[in-house]
Amino acid sequence: MPQAATALLAVVLIYAGTTIPDTDQWLPLLGHRSIVTHSLLIPGLILLRWPMVGGMLAGGFAIHLAADLLSRKWVGYALVKLPLAGSLGATGSQLFLAANVLLGLWLYHRAAAMSGAARAAWATFGAAALLYFLVNERWWLLAVPALVLALLLARWRR
Ligand SMILES: [Zn+2]
Numbered sequence: 001m002p003q004a005a006t007a008l009l010a011v012v013l014i015y016a017g018t019t020i021p022d023t024d025q026w027l028p029l030l031g032h033r034s035i036v037t038h039s040l041l042i043p044g045l046i047l048l049r050w051p052m053v054g055g056m057l058a059g060g061f062a063i064h065l066a067a068d069l070l071s072r073k074w075v076g077y078a079l080v081k082l083p084l085a086g087s088l089g090a091t092g093s094q095l096f097l098a099a100n101v102l103l104g105l106w107l108y109h110r111a112a113a114m115s116g117a118a119r120a121a122w123a124t125f126g127a128a129a130l131l132y133f134l135v136n137e138r139w140w141l142l143a144v145p146a147l148v149l150a151l152l153l154a155r156w157r158r
Contacts, residue, residue, distance in 0.1 A: 006117035010056050010124040017043065017060015018132055021068075031081040035088070038065060038080055039100050040107070047107065055111025056121070062104025063129050065097045066146075067136060109153060122154035 001009070020042060024034035035041075040058050047054025071078040074090035080097065081087050088096055112121035126147040133146075 001115050001117055003117045003120035006112075006115040007120040007124045009053075009115075010059070010121050011128065013053060013056035014060035014063065014125065014128045017057040017062075018064045018128070019060075020057075021061060021064045029083050032077055033068065033079060033093070034081050034083065035096075036083065038068065038097065040103055043104070043107065052111045052114045055107040055114070058104040059108030059111070059125055060128070062101045062108065063125075063132050065104065066101045066129075067133060069094065069097050069101065112154075119154045122150040126150040 021037045022032070024030040024037040025032050027034075027037075030036055040061055043054045043058035043061055045054075046057060068078075074093060078093065079087035079089065080093040087093065108121075108125060112118040112125075115121050129146045129150070
């Protein structure tokens with residue numbers, strides 16, 4: 001795909017990926033930080049049919065879950081919930097979210113390679129991560145290492 005088309009597709013899918021996780025608050029049976037939406041289950045299912053779309057969506061999830069990892073207190077609201085079966089606990093929630101962030105980054109990396117315009121895909125990812133942290137979490141400094149990582153990966157891809 002051309003660079004511009006890749007960037008546009010990445011913007012849309014990353015935006016969707018950062019937005020979907022917190023829809024659990026409005027869905028029946030799912031509490032906040034439900035394991036159903038705070039994991040790569042949804043992008044994973046999409047990926048089975050549309051690998052690049054699912055991979056880019058996973059990148060958006062990774063950004064959201066990375067931001068969730070910055071919770072100050074690991075109690076109640078912050079914990080990852082199982083449907084009707086309690087939560088993963090403090091350590092379990094952090095490990096679970098971290099594992100999903102790493103997996104999401106890897107899936108995004110694969111999707112970026114598939115697009116044939118990895119640099120555009122990673123530039124978009126870096127910009128999206130920066131904006132997300134800046135607007136939603138104010139932990140924007142974390143976007144700096146994310147951006148550096150993205151640029152390194154983009155260089156390495158060539
Ligand atoms: Zn969340």
